[in-house]
């Protein structure tokens with residue numbers, strides 16, 4: 001069933017991992033989807049596999065990227081925007097003893113500032129469409145871990161933006177929700193300094209601590225995103241959906 005027939009969506013970071021799975025799922029449900037990332041090849045490959053997906057190349061931390069996305073929404077979707085998924089994110093792994101203020105800037109520019117900037121720019125069209133926003137948070141926003149202070153701080157901000165924007169936009173018929181994944185099998189887990197064997201051992205250790213005993217497939221996050229933007233979730237707003245294999249229950 002095409003639950004999103006006639007709808008349009010922007011998914012930031014839609015060329016890999018969770019964002020790509022969400023873009024592909026929305027397209028299969030009938031939506032036209034615009035994805036954004038810095039590297040053109042993965043964007044091109046994702047768009048080539050589904051005629052409903054097109055892309056903009058750009059860095060979400062730059063204001064001109066956000067402006068080009070909104071220009072593309074005008075050109076390709078005739079100014080109709082029903083769904084925004086603020087998905088692009090980055091996770092620095094460092095203790096405070098090693099962090100520099102540049103690490104803070106890099107994490108907060110993408111994980112926080114770009115979310116706010118994209119939302120402000122998209123809002124006039126989203127309000128007109130009585131649309132939907134999904135922000136990608138993380139189980140880390142509420143279940144903290146050492147070496148992740150910048151990331152969990154940024155995601156805690158995103159969860160609170162979600163709740164407050166839901167309050168502010170409910171009267172407009174808009175819904176704003178967040179998804180908080182646990183560990184999902186994506187490139188975010190690639191640690192260049194680790195050998196493939198050490199990286200596997202690291203991930204096996206993490207999987208052993210998850211109640212379900214495994215990482216999520218990105219498609220398992222996309223299933224929840226597809227529900228949240230559908231009419232079946234018409235009374236769901238200001239919610240943070242944990243999709244974490246039970247980690248948040250620990």
Ligand SMILES: NC(=O)c1ccc[n+]([C@@H]2O[C@H](COP(=O)([O-])OP(=O)(O)OC[C@H]3O[C@@H](n4cnc5c(N)ncnc54)[C@H](OP(=O)(O)O)[C@@H]3O)[C@@H](O)[C@H]2O)c1
Nearest residue numbers: 013015016017018037038039059060089183184186187188
């Ligand atoms: N995977 C997990 O275990 C997990 C858990 C909790 C939360 N999350 C959250 O889920 C979201 C997606 O993560 P993921 O695991 O799917 O990551 P991923 O596989 O690394 O994908 C990240 C996507 O964002 C794009 N991106 C990164 N930096 C960008 C920038 N500055 N400007 C534009 N695009 C940018 C990447 O494309 P380019 O590199 O080409 O720019 C890619 O398309 C993030 O917000 C993350 O914090 C993930």
